Amino acid sequence: EKYGDDPEKTKLNGQKIRFENPRYFTQCYERKNLLGQGAHAKVYKCEDKRDAEKWAVKILEKRMLKPTMEREYYKEIEMMRKMDHPNLIKVHELFQDSERIYIVLELCRGGELFQEINRRKQLQHRWTEKQVARIMFQIFFALKFLHDIDVVHRDIKPENFLLYKEDDDSHI
Structure with missing residues (x-):
């Protein structure tokens, strides 16, 4: 299956990974300061415009990912969505557009x-x-x-x- 921009075609093990409307991230969240970065992603603090709740958003630049790496990130995202443990960060929402994947996560302030x-x-x-x-x-x-x-x-x-x-x- 294609791991791409169309949420209907984005699948993992035959199951659709549900992404929200790509424009929804900028409509609903205001990106704030940079919290950290790695080789393929940056993590920012963000604020939900709907309720002023604070979150973290991990933004993956697709151009920085090899196709196999993109597949691995989709697997990681899907695993993170399914995990429920008090010592693991929870995924709140997911968005993607043609250039980026946005993973809205629980904010750890410490x-x-x-x-x-x-x-x-x-x-x-x-x-x-x-x-x-x-x-x-x-x-x-x-x-x-x-x-x-x-x-x-x-x-x-x-x-x-x-x-x-x-x-x-x-x-x-």
Whole structure:
């Protein structure tokens, strides 16, 4: 099947991946500041114009993706949509146009675990053993869930774990 601009032709394992109207993203969301970026995508904070709710949007540039990579992203998107776990980011909505795929995600206001580790190191305000154990438990809890459904993360590092909020009791 073709992985393209027509939502009716965008399929994964024979099932349609439901994308909203491509213009709907800009009609309903205002893109804000850049939160982070990788090789193929940028993540921005965005605000829903309908209710002022804050979200994150991962924007994938299709021109940067090889056809096989685009297929892999569709698989990842579909898996993310099906996962329901307290330590995994939830997909809210999906959009695509001829140039981009937009994945609207739950916003984690605390930033990357890696940044927080470095920030605390500089301030000499390190986590207690109990806090580290709590964080590690959450990471292992999420990884166990993924492994139980035959999903392998393949890029486990502190940069890929996000803190839900900006405080000492935040969850991953």
